Amino acid sequence: MSVVEDRRTIVLDQAPPLARSYAAAARKAAASAVPGLGRSARGAGGQELPPVAHRVGGVRAERSRLARYQRLMGDTLRDSLPSVFVHGLAFPIAMGVLVADDFPLPLLGMVHLANRVEHRRTIGADEALTVTAWAENLRPHFAGTQVDVVAEVSAPGGADGDASAAGAGSDVVWRGVSTYLARGVDAPGAVRPQRPSRPDFDAPMRTGQWRLPADTGREYASILGDWNPIHLSSLSARALGMKRHIAHGMYSAGRALASTAPVAGGYTWSIEFEAPVFLPATVQFAVADAAEAGPGALQFTGFKRGASRPYFSGTVAPR
Amino acid sequence: MASSAPSAPQHPTTGARTVRDAVVIGGNRIPFARANGKYADASNQDMLTAALDGLVARFGLQGERIGAVAAGAVLKHSRDFNLVREAVLGTALDPATPAYDVQMACATGMEAIGSLANKIKLGQLDSAIGGGVDTTSDAPxxxxxxxxxxxxxxxxxxxxxxxxxxxxxxxxxxxxxxxxGTGEPRTGLSMGEHQALTTAAWGITREAQDELALASHQNLAAAYDRHFFDDLITEYRGLSRDNNLRADTTLEKLGTLKPVFGKDLGSKATMTAGNSTPLTDGASAVLLGSEEYARQHDLPMLANFVDFEAGAVDFVHGREGLLMAPAYAVPRLLERNGLTLQDFDFYEIHEAFAGTVLSTLAAWEDEDFCRNKLGLDAALGPIDRSRLNVAGSSLAAGHPFAATGGRIVATLAKLLHEKGSGRGLISVCAAGGQGVVAILEAR
Incomplete structure (x- = not known):
């Protein structure tokens, strides 16, 4: 069991709507902008992570939504859940953890750094899933504070069963760790590590190319519900201090997995986001064998011609 | 019979019936036209019908019931669900001639012809017509x-x-x-961009590609000049020659063209409109039959369609270049027929791009590739380049995707018949990382 003993599990009836979470995050951000108000003012955040996990049972994929997701990613309509789609199912519950009053970092403006996912077995489209999410490993980053948001998805009823929220953890079928950075936020007394030296990016030989239209973020949001304003339009992103709106990191992950993830069976995958994909965009995509990451493993990279660092890079390996 | 290969293929026999020869009797095509030109108003069905009409006229097939007609088009309108049957109904062939559509991207024609040849060999058919057609002007x-x-x-x-x-x-x-478009659905890269990767990976120079393009134009022009195509082509819509042919082109002219593919390679970009095939409209058809059929109908026998083999590679995960499947299919075909790469008098390697031909040849000459990718003991080795695409190929003639197989089979069969002996190797690459290769033998 991954949930540590002293973490209290709060069982919710249903996943909190993402729109409400973003509204709460915005209220929190506004409150913290006023001196004397708010508990996690920018630059003075980060005490401790609340020792709670949120759990919702009976989470199910909606078939039409799944089909739209598979179309968006250029994937095949299959009766199993793509890994990023599972992430999308778990995301509202994870967000609920991040917008709780006692969560020490400001949600809006947090930067998505990386994901590591164990997709332990094929997950059927009709399985009733229990999602448990919590935050852990609050630690300094060279640009602020980073935190891991863990989501565990279990299927208490088994592959063809039907079950309630009870007994999560016994049969974890999917476990994802999303790492986020709160830029410029430091826990009291925290010392930021040195910025690690980065080797020069040597673009690999491309094997594909994605043309992402300006509405890529809106399309993704309309399917998986992540309506973060930085992904929606140039205007909404600029309101949050971005140059333009950017593609969801998980959109890139979903596209990459559509062409690299094993069709059946479990696999592990990871992705690191190194530069924002401003929309619209043309992303050069490269896949190659990555024997060092295990038998049958592949590595992928998304990049822009001539850029000094890639948009993202990752690996996929069968389990 | 002329087919006495050193070690004849071992055919499985389930009954008393033995496998007989499939003979290429002849071919016909309409001149290939650059897109949005002479054939802009013609549909796939129109052009295929024209190619069949010419074949029917040439071999006196009016009112004949042919065993089967198989052809196809790569870019097909949904209304063309029965394209080949509809075309057959528009010809003078007996309406009792069955017909069906085949589609294997640019290898459509080869797959159609090869499968028909197999049916003739098995005795299921006595006569057959295979071919293909494509229009990028009248695209759906x-x-x-x-x-x-x-x-x-x-x-x-x-x-x-x-x-x-x-x-x-x-x-x-x-x-x-x-x-x-010509984009690969799974990668989003056009065929030219894919080939640019392969061309660069094999270090194929701009000069080598332009030289191959020049040879293609010169060879095609020379073939026209000696009336080689007189009984292979029927005029259509005012066109009597492939209008992509530039008989007077030179290395200097080709050298002035700017790269159009692989521009992300910067100064290493080598692929131009001159050493890549243009989008083209056209159709082709090849008449096949058993030896008995040809004799009974007093028809010529140009060559035996000996054998064919398909290949495919994983380009999606970057393990191989999109158009390299024939490099893998050829050694299997050679092995099965007890031949070496040097045992041929003619090589017809479809010039999707000059870089495709040169990358394939480089791969066969490469010890490491042949050992590690093909699983051979040694490199297949070089070919005699003077035997390559001697009557021109797609860079000069153009490449109406599904029609190219029929052009090549008819051309090679006639070359072999002219020579009176020997054999020829065909290699055609196709979208989706596929390809079809074949062996013909002179009669």
Missing amino acids: IAVSEGLRRVLLEFSRARSGKQRLAALSKFRPKDLAPNAP
Whole structure:
């Protein structure tokens, strides 16, 4: 069991709507902008992570939504859940953890750094899933504070069963760790590590190319519900201090997995986001064998011609 | 019979019936036309019918019931679900001639002809016509995916409310139509961009590609000049020669063209409009038969269609170049027929791009590739380049995707018959990382 003993599990009836979470995050951000108000003012955040996990049972994929997701990613309509789609199912519950009053970092403006996912077995489209999410490993980053948001998805009823929220953890079928950075936020007394030296990016030989239209973020949001304003339009992103709106990191992950993830069976995958994909965009995509990451493993990279660092890079390996 | 290969293929026999020869009797095509030119108004069905008409006239097939006609088109309109049968019904062939569509991208023609040859060998057919057609001028334009889904949902709706719900999903951007491209669906890269990667990986120079292009134009022009195509081509819509042919082109002229593919390689970009095939319209057909059929009908026998083999590679995960499948299929075909790469008098390697031909040849000469990728003991080795595409190929003639197989089979069969002996190797690459290769033997 991954949930540590002293973490209290709060069982919710249903996943909190993402729109409400973003509204709460915005209220929190506004409150913290006023001196004397708010508990996690920018630059003075980060005490401790609340020792709670949120759990919702009976989470199910909606078939039409799944089909739209598979179309968006250029994937095949299959009766199993793509890994990023599972992430999308778990995301509202994870967000609920991040917008709780006692969560020490400001949600809006947090930067998505990386994901590591164990997709332990094929997950059927009709399985009733229990999602448990919590935050852990609050630690300094060279640009602020980073935190891991863990989501565990279990299927208490088994592959063809039907079950309630009870007994999560016994049969974890999917476990994802999303790492986020709160830029410029430091826990009291925290010392930021040195910025690690980065080797020069040597673009690999491309094997594909994605043309992402300006509405890529809106399309993704309309399917998986992540309506973060930085992904929606140039205007909404600029309101949050971005140059333009950017593609969801998980959109890139979903596209990459559509062409690299094993069709059946479990696999592990990871992705690191190194530069924002401003929309619209043309992303050069490269896949190659990555024997060092295990038998049958592949590595992928998304990049822009001539850029000094890639948009993202990752690996996929069968389990 | 002339076919006395050193070690004849071992055919499985399940009964007393033995496998007989499949003979290439002759071919016919319409001149290939650069897209949006002479054939801009002609449909796939029109052009295929024209190619068949010419074949029927040449071999006196009016009123004849042919065993089967198999052909296809790569860019096909949904109304052309029975393209080949419809074309046959428009010819003087007996309407009792069965016909069906084949589609294997640019290898469509080869697959159609090869499969028909197999049926003749097995005695299932006595005569057959294989070929292909393609138009990029009269290409099917589809409504956008968004509009298509709205229209489909609308047609499924049963109530006014459902219809409204369907229509509410319409977005103005859905009005933009979709035209087919040469992009690979799984990678988003065009065929030319894929080949640019392979060309660069094999270090194929701009000069080598331009030289191959020049040879293609010169060889095709020379073949026309010696009337080689007189009994292989029928004039259509005022065109009597492939109008992509530039008999007077030079290395200097080809050298002035700017790269069009692989521009992300910067100064290493080598692929131009001169050493890549242009989009082309055209159709071809090849008449096949058993030896008995040819004799009974007093028809010529140009060559035996000995054997063919398909290949495919994993280009999606970057393990091989998109158009390299023939490099893998050829050694299997050689092995099965007890031949070496040097045992041929003619090599017909489809010039999708000059870089494709040169990358394939480089791969066969490469010890490491042949050992590690092909699993051979040694390199297949070089070929005698003076035997390559001696009557021109796609760089000069153009490449109406599905029609190329028929052009090559008819050309090679005639070359072999002229020579009176020997054999020829065909290699055709195709979208989707596929390819078909074949062996013909002179009669």
